[in-house]
Amino acid sequence: MKINQKIFLQFGICIILFCLIGILINNLTVNLIRTGLGFNFSWLFKPASFALAEHPLPYTSSDSYAWALFIGWLNSLKVIVSSLILATFLGTIIAFARTGKNSLLGLISAAYITIIRQTPLLLQLMFWYFVGFLGLKDNMFIHIKNIFNITNQGIDFSGLFFSSEFLALSLGLSIFTSAYIAEVIRGGIISVSRGQWEAFRSLGLSERKGLIRIILPQALPAIIPGLTSQYLNLAKNSTLAIAVGYSDIYAINDTIINQTGRAIECFIILLFSFLLLNLLITNTMEIINRLILNSQKHT
């Protein structure tokens, strides 16, 4: 009886969901046909006829819209991955400072977290870009024997060039996310019982060694899920790229909607691109999580 009821209920919910989706799709197509549009992706293969400042792979304005979108996706991936690494690094240091014994460092890191979390990300990005990077005036070159050149166009690291737009976005996202990551890590560290701290101290381990070798491994299972959701937030926040002139997938999508008027198709593509990015992040984190759990079982 109970089981029957459950099956019946789930079946019912499924039917309702299908109907709803059906109605929405029908609504969309009817309206699209009414406006003479109709679903159509053939424009994807027409030439984009706009240039891009940054492209990890070869790109010219005669390439297709599809290729331009892919380049945008790669640009997004590039900024997300680099910010993710930097944010984790920064966040860890701040969390350690926050939980450590040095009360001055603790205070500074608490202030950092508060300030960063209390100001809007958009404002921070604009600050890093227009004040931070573009503030380096034309004539202000920092040369270090042609290995390291900083101008307001960007940083040239022995032939490898990073534009101001990329740097500002990446730095801004990293700093913003690091404040949240620090709190996630701190939460994990606090969740480890006090006894563990006394244990490693009584073993004569230094604070740093104890934290890294004893406490952190035990804290990781509590940290990973929170970290994953911060990474996903970072990925979504990266769409603010357009505010600092960086050509991520969202910015390119924007241009294409304007040129083609294909807003619905473009948003569907955007949706799937982000799904792909986020699945990539979640799955990688899942694998890391499993590796950690496994290695802890063995020790």
Place this chain on the structure above:
Amino acid sequence: MRRLVTGIVGLAALLAGCATTNQDNSSRLNLIKNRNELICGVSGKIPGFSFLKSDGSYQGLDVDICKAFAAAIVGDSEKIQYRPLTAAERFTAIKTGEIDLLSRNTTFTLSRDSSGGNGLTFAPVIFHDGQGLMVKKESKISSLKDLANKSICVGSGTTTEQNINDAFESAALPYTPIKYQDLNQVVAGYLQGRCSAMTSDRSQLAAARSGFKNPKEHIILDDVLSKEPLAPASDGQDQKLADAMRWVVFSLISAEEQGITKSNIDEKVLIAKDNPQLKPLRRFLGIDGGLGEKIGLSNDFVVKVISSTGNYGEIYDRHLGPNSEVPIPRGQNELYNKGGVHISPPFN
């Protein structure tokens, strides 16, 4: 459990209700009249065209066009809600119905005007413009060629973005476009030295320059990269609203052709009333002919429009004339019989 089921069913019913296709074909013109207010999309950042003043009011040529529409449709040029929009936002704002119409330095192009493109429809051109480039005087850049391999600041979601590419590509010159979302950012990027030049409609360059600390240190190059006929736009599905908009713009031009101004309009109405032989004037001012009704407006819509904004020439002079903040010579924006291109079809 039961509550959950009823909840879901209720939600489904609600969504189904919302999702039924909107087949109501009545024009937005009626909606505006019933609301007794016009929602007009503008830029808000371009002195002379649409600019938010410190007292909270909007001013400029584009704004006066909104006022003319409001005067014609709801009978009061002040009953307007302005929506500042970025270039990339503007078309979606029309298609989703967030705004009634757009009066925002928007270039009239085939793609934008077609149902297979952005799905809009354009009213007649209110300002003939062309794309230009602005550089710092000290840079010694004097033509397109000098900009090879340089960065250029551009606004995204604009015709500008495509034109600049066309121009550099056909001259076989490499360049780097740095794309921003709105004019203020384009300007900041340019002034901060991220780009060697900024590009936009020449009117916008002149307007932006008027707000710089040292306008004299910047020059607009002679190269004109494109035609940018700027025109108001509305949803391409709505023929009635489009008709009304088209003839409101023509009424501004026609009034200038006939020498009808804000200050003499009342007098002209009296003359027309007293002189049955002045047929064209009587039709224009709505005394005979019932022209307004044919486009869903009141027959005297021209009188309402001209008494609130004046004719096209008056609007132009107020915002872009020699004594305004952003003086731009009238050039091709003169009437057809004075060497320009503005002309109105007959009010018959």
